[in-house]
Amino acid sequence: MDFLIFKAPMLMVQASLDGILLGILFALIAYGMALQWGVMNIINIAQGDLVILGGYIAYTIYLWGIHPAWGVIISPIIMFFVGWALYKLVINKVVDRDLFISILATFGIAIVFQQLMNFIFGADVVVAQSEYGTTMLFDNSVTLPNSKIFSAFISVLYAVALVIYMKKSRLGRAIRATAQNARAAKILGVDTEKVYAATFGINAALCGIAGALISITLTLHPYVGLPYTVRSFMIVIVAGLGNLPAVAVSGMGLGLFEEFADYILGTEFRIGAVFMLLVLILVYRRFKLSKKREYLK
């Protein structure tokens, strides 16, 4: 246990801001997961690997001499088609099976993606440089990398755009209808096959944006996808499906929790604390459910 954070109030500010900025990015990835989980009832284990692939797309354009920030536009476009193709090739074969089959299928996709990325981009850890500089606050005692601020801003921007799109557009309405009741939607003329493919594509596109942001804020490696899958899974578990504000709050909450766990319990318990929280939440949910009055129909 270390209580340095309570002795230096500026550390508290630093930890909070770092946590929130990181949490917003996690929330974007989690939103994609919640969307396709809700619509297709598929838990995508390859979520983190889609994120890393998106990151590598941004890194590739950086190697071509283009600023990696353009990745937040180029990467989602490419990733949308990757997601669409993935649906047509694999996911549509398992979409009507039970959850376990979909977990297995996406687990397989994750392994294939990791090996492909390793083959194409190599096993070196890489970073793209945004050269955005740093924002200094409180007499330089709190520092925020502008790349993190940029990434939080872009995440919010895309999330808001997506909410509006889901509410206003024809496809958005079809997606929501399918999520509520796929059979009824189909009877009413919604092409659910197309809706599923688009949903998977949108999720992959969101991963593409997050990946591009990660390439300029953190590091990329073919095998670092899993932590992003775990975090987004956890955010979705806490927030529930199809509830964007809850996903955002849960994402930021998780970011904050991680940062404070790091300061107080020690860096080695950071991930452990996250899992502990997951267990507690699941137990609490179970407890709450069991208190509900049950009746027979």
Add this chain to the structure above:
Amino acid sequence: MNKIAKLFVTFISAITLALVSFTSSFAKVEGEYIVLGSAISLTGKYSSNGVHTQNGYNMAVDRINKMGGVEVQGKKYKFEIIYYDDESNPKRAAQLAERLIKQDGVHYMLGPYSSGLTKAIAPVTEKYKIPMVEANGASRSLFTKGYKYLFAVLSPANQYLEVAIDLAVEKNGGKGVRIAQAFEQDAFSQDVRLGILDAAKRTGSEIIIDDKLPKELNDMAATLAKVKATKPDVLVVSGHTKGALTAIRQISEMKVDVPMLAMTHCDAAKLSKQHGKKSEYALCASQWHKNLSYKDKFFGGGKKYARDFQKEFGYDPPYQSAESSAALLVFKDAFERANSFDRDAVRDALVDTEMQTFYGNIKFGPGGQNIAKPMILFQVRCKGDDCENRVVAPTKWASDKFYHPIPKWSERS
């Protein structure tokens, strides 16, 4: 089963049996070839360094074969290596070691890449009493298990950054320093940490931050914020290439000022290339550098080795390649001194190794680690946007003076 089918089965069985007996005799020495075996990471997360290791081995095999090979009992032999891809997976590596020994009949092994995989293979080679010269497993725990057939040409992990603490104490007028450290939770990095703890105790230094980074972590902001608040004299980071790249990225973004920053894996991470000027003044531990003045008759010196390697493979040799080449020189020397292919005779000859290679002096301690070669430290220095690694310690090989303290970020252009 009809007659023809029975005949067919008998025929196939006979061929299989013949093949099996042929492969087991395809051992150790086949005609004019001494056959070595190695499980190596050609795919998976260690594949970059696995390839560096393989290139190092191949370069040495070619060179030794071209320059007359290995002379045993008056006859010249050439080296040949059987490789299998261990997929960066320790379990697979152990299986492949077993396969190399039992099916391919290999009697002499070369190490894989990384401490973790060497740890997986060592019990197998030990069980079958197969001498293994390894060049890429530095973890101290490899040398404390009492292995008799394991020989490492590299310095153990705990020595990596000890010199850095000595240097910091020297710059502090011989007084102890305040150390902040962050190490990944893996065998290698934790051994580096133990070395720092020893050095701190020896020099009367104080460890004020001691963070253990999870393997999945690629964000060190919390550790660095603590460093900013506590202002240590030295910051030590070891977390493979990811740790090195993350540290430099976040130190520069968070404008963390420390008088001295010591790390590992700077060259493997291509730090000076990926982060450019941001990585300037970082002090890095390395097993080898081309500017060192060691020599041997096969590769000449480090600079010549680097030139030849560059010509052959198209990139500058990282130390992983150099130490791998050195492993073959050690084997050649041991075979010639043993003047026999008897495994125990070769093993005894390895124990008595005392030689200089372009990579450094080699003499094995009781645990199998190389005790004759010090670690070196280089510092990243830049001219404009052009950055390179310059040796600053030990002073015998230093091409540049150690720059200390690191200028504050506000003073850096």
